[in-house]
Amino acid sequence: MNKGIELLNEGKMEEAAKFFTDEIEQKPTDPVGYINFGNLLLHIQDFERAEKFFEKAIELDNQAATAHYGLGNVFFEQENYKKAQQHFQQALDLGLKEADVYFLLGISFQKQDHHKLSLPYLQRAQELNPEEEAILFQYGLALAQTSQVDVAKEVFEDVLKLNNDHSDAYYNLGVCYLYQEDVDRALENFTKAVEIQPDHLLAANGKKKIEELLTD
Template identity: 20%
Template sequence: MNKIEQQIAQIKEELAESPNDGELLNELGIGYHMLGDYDEAIDYYQQALNQRPKAVKIHFNLANTFYEKKDIEKAINHYLNALDIKPDYVPALNNLADIYELANEDEKAQELFEHITEINPDDPMGYFNLGNHHLRNNDSLEAGRCYKKAIELDPEFHEAYNNIGFLLKHLEQYEEAISYFEQCLEIEPNYEPAKKDLEACKKVLKNS
């Protein structure tokens, strides 16, 4: 029996004593989700919601499981349920934005990514995710602006340095790109994407 199965067995023992404990039911859902048994996870999350219908994290967990099952409509509904209860719940906002982007509803996705930066203006991850959205939509200028804001808020944000380097590499501004890759690697020496692109930029300059 692996560790997750052991935890599930222990939770079930506790649940036998408190069968209507919404938190324990939620924890069982998490355990089965981690095992990839999504139908069982959904059943326990729904039981948990019967006990705690206003629990934001249970709606969020249930949405994530429906997303894994590719039941996008139900996933969206539960992300929205979580946001009805707590409108500034960033994990739900972020995952909902990801879904809209995958559905090619880029305007809705960008609106949510931007909203996250507005409600959490001091969180560099919000700007990083917004930058990634712009990057995926080939808006290099806005992507770069967001990554620089992330670095301004967190000078140790190595992925943001890497992504600026990536942008500059594709704009063929190799010397500047090298500078950003090197800054990334100063913070995280084993970050493979930066190591690979750094060598590629050096090779281009050497052969030019």
């Protein structure tokens, strides 16, 4: 089984599948083999079959947190965020308290426009993995969406410390400054976003409107 996981991580799907199949045949009542095969199917975006393998694992052991996490990923990838949310929550309740679970649960709430509900999960994900750029950025967005502009601004600045070429962080930092009526700093950040990503339409539009305002 460990060899199968190693092969899966190396992208050798067919070889990994053989090891996982052998594991299932040797231990048909052990959910782990089904979870690993489900992860393989998820990796190749065979969502229908992946769902069946994770469900089989849960049928064998309804306390299998990683099976619920896998099933949550299946629904998340298909943009069924309500079902994804339910399974990520179940994974947490069963003890899988890892940054990725909190992060994806938070994003599932965000995708349903439940920004206040997303916030504590994204905050916890950030606490568990403070150097992960994607988590930090989404946490900043959740703060901004719940009108916590001062804190959001600090978080976007922290994102830029991790990646000084993060155009979306510059754009959202610009929005924060605009919200605080600091037009010059907003323009500065919109301009930086466009320099990094010339096709950043939101930043370009914000930059254009501020320049027109200043001209007038």
